[in-house]
Amino acid sequence: MxxxxxxxxxxxxxxxxxxxxxxxxxxxxxxxxxxxxxxxxxxxxxxxxxxxxxxxxxxxxxxxxxxxxxxxxxxxxxxxxxxxxxxxxxxxxxxxxxxxxxxxxxxxxxxxxxxxxxxxxxxxxxxxxxxxxxxxxxxxxxxxxxxxxxxxxxxxxxxxxxxxxxxxxxxxxxxxxxxxxVAPGEGAMFPTGNVIDQLEVPGVGTLDATLINAGIPTIFINAGSMGFTGTELQPDINGNADTLAMFERVRAVGAVKMGLINEPEEAALRQHTPKIAFVAGPAAYLAASGKPVAGNEVDVLVRALSMGRLHHAMMGTAAVAIAAAACVPGTLVNLAAGREERERVTFGHPSGTLTVGASARNTEQGWRVDTVSMSRSxxxxxxxxxxxxxx
CATH class of the missing domain: 3.10.310.10 (Diaminopimelate Epimerase; Chain A, domain 1)
Incomplete structure (x- = not known):
């Protein structure tokens, strides 16, 4: 009625x-x-x-x-x-x-x-x-x-x-x-002043991490330090509640280290930022579509989580962070990509590859990224x- x-x-x-x-x-x-x-x-x-x-x-x-x-x-x-x-x-x-x-x-x-x-x-x-x-x-x-x-x-x-x-x-x-x-960094590009920091994560251990503000605040860790290869696809990560909880603990500790929150518990109310990603050197793998990606097609492998789940491809803002970090000597992304000085990077993600250009320079105030460019549709x-x- x-x-x-x-x-x-x-x-x-x-x-x-x-x-x-x-x-x-x-x-x-x-x-x-x-x-x-x-x-x-x-x-x-x-x-x-x-x-x-x-x-x-x-x-x-x-x-x-x-x-x-x-x-x-x-x-x-x-x-x-x-x-x-x-x-x-x-x-x-x-x-x-x-x-x-x-x-x-x-x-x-x-x-x-x-x-x-x-x-x-x-x-x-x-x-x-x-x-x-x-x-x-x-x-x-x-x-x-x-x-x-x-x-x-x-x-x-x-x-x-x-x-x-x-x-x-x-x-x-x-x-x-x-x-x-344009000038995608927010405040200091590296909020701690370091290109690599150590995160002491309860139940996980001490991890090397690159904490960067470029495009979106992002925490990069080595894939191997958490038992991964960098070739993982969504089912490998998202089907394991313990793995997701581990990444969230790392993200929470990194968010505190970056000054985004005061206590790890606050990360639950800030799901969108920071992102967390893990990197590895080039390797061959099959993308989610079944398309083969050859090791020589990419400079580095990156997998990123968004809202507590492994992303099916790559967030655009995280791609900005990847390109910025790849251009700065000594970051985990740069090291995994072969330590070269570069103005663009091609990285492998779960759905394939993406090339992103970046212009970074070291100033008296620290590293700055002037522009990051990428093509989308x-x-x-x-x-x-x-x-x-x-x-």
Whole structure:
């Protein structure tokens, strides 16, 4: 029997997009209900309900999320008031099983989709958009206060989405979108001042680690120090609760060492950052698709965890951290990659390989990364309105 005790669902304009190896629900800030147009509980409750979290079943059946760290994502875009920027981009990583949204970092993969979305949404001045060629969308990444330059191909005045660019971890080819992360470090590149630190982790032991702020705060450890080879795929890690708990203990201790939290217990409420990754020298392996990756195709192997699970490919922001660390002599990434001075690195991840360029220099204030560049792709999967129960 119908009852007016339960209000109808809201209809909110939204766009469902893939960016890189992630996908999420994109909103124009002005389209959100007024209470959700400002940071706070109302915004978080709305986005949680859109995604379908918290979900004790871990399926996101009653929402737009995909029940993985790569697909439990939301993006809010608005016209920028920053000089020389087109739009502001705010990223919310929605917890799958807990009632919170983590605003502590960026999503590098979805960064590639922000440019096309901004153009489609009419948020970029049309005088800056070529009829044919490449539009450079100047993005202010509001989570971390950094500039991104998203280079979007245009054909006949529209965003080009289809193409022949292949990205390991994405099934179908699409148009290539280059993303430049400008001065991606946040504060000191190495927060402890060291390129290698020792982490004393209860129940694990003392581990060498490179702690870096570039793209996203990241903890790098040697694969061998934890009994791994660097060729692991998701089932090798995600199917073992004890292994996941071990990585989380290491991540918590590293987060304290980086000054991101005060006590290891606080890491449970900061799932998105820092990331934790393990590295090894080049070796052959079969990617998740069954595609062979030869040892001579890569400089280094990297596996990274996101939201407590091994990522199926590589987070874009972690790729920034990998490239930055590879360029600095003496880091664990640089050592695993052969100790060479370099301005680009090709690394192997569970879905294949990725090449990322970086420009780093040693200054009186310590190491600085000027720019990290990588190619991704993006496309609109669906657009219209999302319906959501919300008061």
């Amino acid at each position: 119908a009852s007016n005790a339960y209000p109808p669902q809201l209809k909110i304009p939204a766009t469902y997009m893939r960016g890189g190896t992630s996908k999420g629900v994109f909103f124009n800030l002005d389209d959100l209900p007024p209470p959700a147009q400002v940071p706070g509980d109302a915004r978080d409750r709305l986005l949680l309900r859109v995604i379908g979290s918290p979900d004790p079943y871990g399926k996101h059946t009653d929402g737009m999320g995909g029940a993985t760290s790569s697909t439990s994502k939301t993006v809010i875009v608005s016209r920028s008031e920053k000089p020389d920027h087109d739009v502001d981009y705010l990223f919310g990583q929605v917890s799958i099983d807990k009632p919170f949204v983590d605003w502590s970092g960026n999503c590098g993969n979805l960064s590639a989709a922000v440019g096309p979305f901004a153009i489609h949404a009419g948020l970029v001045d049309k005088t800056r958009l070529p009829e044919n060629g490449t539009a450079t969308v100047r993005v202010w990444q509001a989570n971390i206060g950094k500039t991104l330059l998203v280079h979007v191909p245009m054909v006949n005045g529209d965003v080009q989405e289809t193409g022949d660019f292949e990205l390991d971890g994405v099934t179908f080819p699409a148009a290539e979108i280059r993303v430049d992360f 993006a496309r609109i999967l669906m657009e219209g309105v999302v319906r959501v129960p919300f008061e």
